[in-house]
Amino acid sequence: MSTSLADHLRSLPDESLAALLQQRPDLVVPVPADIAALAIRAQSRVSVSRALDELDQFTLQIMDAARLTRDPADGTTSVDGVLAMATAGPHPPAPTSVRAAVDRLRARLLLYGPDHQLQLIGGIDEIAPYPAGLGRPAAELDPRTAALCADPAKLRRTLLAAPPSARAILDRLAAGPPVGSVPPGALQAPAAGAEDELPPDETNGGAPTGSPIRWLVDKRLLVRIAGGKGGTAGMVELPREIGLLLRRDSGPLGPLNANPPPVAAPGREPKAVDSAGAGQTMEVVRHTEALLDQLAAEPAPVLRSGGLGVRDLRRLARATGLDESTAALLLEVAYAAGLTGEVELPGSAARYGADQQVLPTGGYELWRAGSLAQRWEQLARAWFTMTRQAGLVGQRDDRDRPITVLSAEAERAGAPATRRAVLGVLAELEPATAPTVDEVQALLEWRAPRRSRGREAAHREALAEAATLGVTGLGALTSYGRLLLTEATATEERDTDDPLGLRADDGDAGTAVRALDALLPAPVDHFLVQADLTVVVPGPPEPALATELDLAAEPESAGGASVHRVTAGSVRRALDTGYSADDLHELFRRRSRTPVPQGLTYLIDDVARKHGGLRAGSAGAYLRSDDEALLAEVLADRRVAELSLRRLAPTVLITPYQAGRMLNVLREAGYAPVAEDTTGSVVLTRPKARRAPARVSVTSRALDPLATPRLPLPRLLGVVEQIRRGEAVARAARRAPAAVRGATPTGPAPAHSHSDALAVLQQAVRDKALVWVGYVDAHGATASRLVRPVSLGAGYLRAEDERTEMLHTFALHRITAAVLEK
Numbered sequence: 001m002s003t004s005l006a007d008h009l010r011s012l013p014d015e016s017l018a019a020l021l022q023q024r025p026d027l028v029v030p031v032p033a034d035i036a037a038l039a040i041r042a043q044s045r046v047s048v049s050r051a052l053d054e055l056d057q058f059t060l061q062i063m064d065a066a067r068l069t070r071d072p073a074d075g076t077t078s079v080d081g082v083l084a085m086a087t088a089g090p091h092p093p094a095p096t097s098v099r100a101a102v103d104r105l106r107a108r109l110l111l112y113g114p115d116h117q118l119q120l121i122g123g124i125d126e127i128a129p130y131p132a133g134l135g136r137p138a139a140e141l142d143p144r145t146a147a148l149c150a151d152p153a154k155l156r157r158t159l160l161a162a163p164p165s166a167r168a169i170l171d172r173l174a175a176g177p178p179v180g181s182v183p184p185g186a187l188q189a190p191a192a193g194a195e196d197e198l199p200p201d202e203t204n205g206g207a208p209t210g211s212p213i214r215w216l217v218d219k220r221l222l223v224r225i226a227g228g229k230g231g232t233a234g235m236v237e238l239p240r241e242i243g244l245l246l247r248r249d250s251g252p253l254g255p256l257n258a259n260p261p262p263v264a265a266p267g268r269e270p271k272a273v274d275s276a277g278a279g280q281t282m283e284v285v286r287h288t289e290a291l292l293d294q295l296a297a298e299p300a301p302v303l304r305s306g307g308l309g310v311r312d313l314r315r316l317a318r319a320t321g322l323d324e325s326t327a328a329l330l331l332e333v334a335y336a337a338g339l340t341g342e343v344e345l346p347g348s349a350a351r352y353g354a355d356q357q358v359l360p361t362g363g364y365e366l367w368r369a370g371s372l373a374q375r376w377e378q379l380a381r382a383w384f385t386m387t388r389q390a391g392l393v394g395q396r397d398d399r400d401r402p403i404t405v406l407s408a409e410a411e412r413a414g415a416p417a418t419r420r421a422v423l424g425v426l427a428e429l430e431p432a433t434a435p436t437v438d439e440v441q442a443l444l445e446w447r448a449p450r451r452s453r454g455r456e457a458a459h460r461e462a463l464a465e466a467a468t469l470g471v472t473g474l475g476a477l478t479s480y481g482r483l484l485l486t487e488a489t490a491t492e493e494r495d496t497d498d499p500l501g502l503r504a505d506d507g508d509a510g511t512a513v514r515a516l517d518a519l520l521p522a523p524v525d526h527f528l529v530q531a532d533l534t535v536v537v538p539g540p541p542e543p544a545l546a547t548e549l550d551l552a553a554e555p556e557s558a559g560g561a562s563v564h565r566v567t568a569g570s571v572r573r574a575l576d577t578g579y580s581a582d583d584l585h586e587l588f589r590r591r592s593r594t595p596v597p598q599g600l601t602y603l604i605d606d607v608a609r610k611h612g613g614l615r616a617g618s619a620g621a622y623l624r625s626d627d628e629a630l631l632a633e634v635l636a637d638r639r640v641a642e643l644s645l646r647r648l649a650p651t652v653l654i655t656p657y658q659a660g661r662m663l664n665v666l667r668e669a670g671y672a673p674v675a676e677d678t679t680g681s682v683v684l685t686r687p688k689a690r691r692a693p694a695r696v697s698v699t700s701r702a703l704d705p706l707a708t709p710r711l712p713l714p715r716l717l718g719v720v721e722q723i724r725r726g727e728a729v730a731r732a733a734r735r736a737p738a739a740v741r742g743a744t745p746t747g748p749a750p751a752h753s754h755s756d757a758l759a760v761l762q763q764a765v766r767d768k769a770l771v772w773v774g775y776v777d778a779h780g781a782t783a784s785r786l787v788r789p790v791s792l793g794a795g796y797l798r799a800e801d802e803r804t805e806m807l808h809t810f811a812l813h814r815i816t817a818a819v820l821e822k
Helices: 003-010 013-025 037-041 045-053 057-068 079-086 095-107 143-149 152-161 164-174 210-217 239-247 270-297 312-322 325-335 360-370 371-387 415-428 439-446 454-467 477-499 513-521 542-554 568-576 581-591 598-610 630-636 638-643 657-667 712-734 754-767
Strands: 118-122 179-183 222-227 234-237 340-344 356-360 534-537 555-556 560-563 614-617 621-623 646-649 652-655 672-673 773-774 782-795 794-801 806-811 815-820
Touching: 013 712, 037 118, 037 568, 037 712, 057 079, 057 095, 057 118, 079 095, 095 164, 095 270, 118 234, 143 152, 152 210, 152 239, 164 179, 164 210, 164 239, 210 234, 222 312, 222 340, 270 312, 270 325, 270 356, 270 371, 270 477, 270 513, 270 542, 312 325, 312 534, 325 340, 325 454, 356 614, 360 371, 360 672, 371 415, 415 439, 415 454, 477 513, 477 621, 534 815, 542 568, 568 581, 581 598, 614 657, 621 630, 621 657, 630 652, 630 782, 638 657, 657 672, 712 773, 754 773, 754 782, 754 815, 773 794
Parallel strands: 614 672
Antiparallel strands: 179 234, 222 234, 340 356, 534 560, 555 560, 614 621, 621 652, 646 652, 773 782, 773 815, 782 794, 794 806
């Protein structure tokens, strides 16, 4: 006799029940009121689908074997029956592998019961109606097809007589799925003499359109299951018995692989993998910094529909020397890391109708002050956890509009799980193994075929992004990338165990940062000045040195060793920010490991001598100098005629334009003026960087926002204790029918199990009878109500209270008893 799922759960010890909840964490969100509610939730479509998504291909095939070997009488099977079907193919798996798969199904409550009487949990047939890709039994489809299948000799003769085009259709349906659509008119007989005029169909071996399908339906090898009449389209199904016969060479379940597909790609040298990845991390940090500097210099407006415009993306990509897809990825990652944000624009500054623009945040300054490894780690963690799919940028949405950077259309909640799955495959291989994209896809399809189906493009994008960000090198997962993945998973588990964030963070750099630091060249605090005034930095500069070079030299090339050039403009920029000539001489003497060329000394002195010789103010603006001859030269210079200068005094000129414009024109003409305030003091002009409000990085949350958090075993044991208490309350209510109003000693007995209560309610729906319903409310209290059931389905009872004439809805898992009114 089969056992109900609720009774099976009641028989489990607390440790086994907690282990089940650990395998299927969605069952405790929220905590069920009692065991009956837990059983109903465990069989719900959503919960069963989540459990199936976690299974590998081999385990799913073993589950299909259990479904195919069920006894039609009681719906049970046995481990021996599953073993017999699983080992019936030409390359049978080891019996131990089959038993291990059965144990995995039991651990997730998809199978339960003893070995000789295994039962499948409800809901599986609804989610996956065709086990192993086989159709329904012929007896369920068509009596005449069932009669054909009952005569094996006749069935074989009919199959042997099938034309090649018809046999190709049968083989395709036998491989699964067993149903196929029928084009309009395919089942109609052609007019006399017109068959040869029909165009050939490429899918049926060149036979006239519809004739193979019509032949198969006429011979009862296919059964029409849906569609209209006449020439309208419909569906056909291949019966299970015929599918099994066609699979006689490959086995009833198809090819069985208890182990994941092998990786034939050769292994790389671990040092080469880490070196290639480390070099890419330096490029990622440099390109990200260049992009954000461009945003700081010229912020990008936010479109009214959200995101950055295509023109701004192209501008940023062109300015940094990146392709648009890489620029889009780095912008998305920087935003997820909290390095950029939106800031409101004043109405007069709006462009293209936008009222916001994207700027670096205050966190960008802190990020720049960190080491290369720390900066990369912040970007990589943001990429791991961001719910953005950068590969969608540039594609079209369902309204045929382009998907732009930072727009809502690129939001994908499943993106973190996709990246974790891809990197998890690489992490499980031997270190420095570089599988091809197709091999990674094959491994993903074996590990979680239901979850991987239809996500091939996203998997390819995740692999490409990992290579761009330096998480992988030469196609293999780097050592520090492996450590970062481990740390991210540990952080997720720690956050699950500490949901309120009460535990203090030690703040130490992670092992991934230390591992990457050991691979990267040490930051340098010096440079080499060449005779042509170029400055070579033989490695990544320290933050202080990088700041000094930004002011005193112009960048020419970047990489492991960057090159800068000292120009008159760069020296003037340094002087404008407050450096004196002596300060610049000291800077180059202190930082340069080569003798400072005489040309550089002359350049600094020459620019410093001219610097400040002219003083600018506002009048519009004025220009003054103690050197009257210099003012006369400026006044006569046609290059500055647009300023409309006129002399106010032998040492003062005035212009109607603002001081900023006058300074720019004079500097373009080769002069070196400086600004002064109303007291005559020099105004030091360091460029003021605009910043957006600080944003919180998303890197501290779970890797998969769609996944239910897995609680630790001690907390699950507490949940089990709570469910047991609710079960005791429900049992007491079932054993005390007198507590239910309307239940008299001579009346019908109350339902003593949840399934009995459902049977009573189904009978009440059919008879439109009154019934006393006992239930547990949201606060855990028991109550009862006399109602007339209206409908029963989708997990709810809808019933009418005749006294108040109100319609009530009861969750089935909260109902504890049902008694028909006498």
